[in-house]
Amino acid sequence: MTWPNRITVVRILLLTPFVILLLNVKSVPRLRYAALGVFAAMALCDVLDGQIARRWRQRTQLGTILDPLADKLVLTSSLVLLTYRDWPGYETPFFVPVWATVTLLSKDGFIVLGVLVMHLVTGRTDFVRPSVWGKATTALTFALVLAALVGPEAKRWPSLEQAAVWLLYGLGGLAALLAVVACLDYIRMGSKAIAAHSGQERI
Numbered sequence: 001m002t003w004p005n006r007i008t009v010v011r012i013l014l015l016t017p018f019v020i021l022l023l024n025v026k027s028v029p030r031l032r033y034a035a036l037g038v039f040a041a042m043a044l045c046d047v048l049d050g051q052i053a054r055r056w057r058q059r060t061q062l063g064t065i066l067d068p069l070a071d072k073l074v075l076t077s078s079l080v081l082l083t084y085r086d087w088p089g090y091e092t093p094f095f096v097p098v099w100a101t102v103t104l105l106s107k108d109g110f111i112v113l114g115v116l117v118m119h120l121v122t123g124r125t126d127f128v129r130p131s132v133w134g135k136a137t138t139a140l141t142f143a144l145v146l147a148a149l150v151g152p153e154a155k156r157w158p159s160l161e162q163a164a165v166w167l168l169y170g171l172g173g174l175a176a177l178l179a180v181v182a183c184l185d186y187i188r189m190g191s192k193a194i195a196a197h198s199g200q201e202r203i
Contacts, residue, residue, distance in 0.1 A: 002058040004049040008066045011045040014038055015073055022081045036149045042074055043142060071138055078145040096148050100172030104141055107179035114190055122197040133182035140175040147171055
């Protein structure tokens with residue numbers, strides 16, 4: 001249990017108060033600020049554990065599992081909750097678009113299915129590694145969630161409100177597009193790995 005892994009565990013534990021805060025925004029709209037603070041803390045933990053792991057060479061097998069797991073838990077819960085449209089503190093249009101949430105979550109489901117297929121065909125899963133497209137999708141998804149949390153502040157300046165809406169939908173569209181590209185890239189990597197494995201079996 002290295003320090004990067006401890007920080008990742010803290011990030012996972014922060015998910016519970018984050019979800020509770022968002023679920024109670026309906027009754028106490030100001031809890032959005034607390035949720036924003038917790039989300040910022042989780043994002044900081046994500047950056048910090050990666051920096052420590054690289055600088056002090058503390059990458060571990062456990063870390064390769066915990067870190068992406070923490071990302072998926074944080075982003076999945078955020079996307080689902082911020083797509084829900086029945087909160088007084090979140091009047092439309094400051095929501096994550098439904099189509100963006102569906103695309104981003106489908107990408108994760110597709111990757112899990114792909115890893116399962118790889119395991120069944122080759123008996124291994126280490127062929128598929130995080131791609132630059134997948135990392136870019138994750139970064140944009142964090143930005144999308146942040147925009148949805150901060151977006152309602154634009155109501156204080158009516159001239160900026162429409163720009164904030166376009167920013168939110170633009171981030172959603174770009175994240176969804178990169179998710180599709182990431183899926184295609186994983187298909188390419190998986191196909192090459194399966195072809196290589198088939199060639200080794202024939203030899």
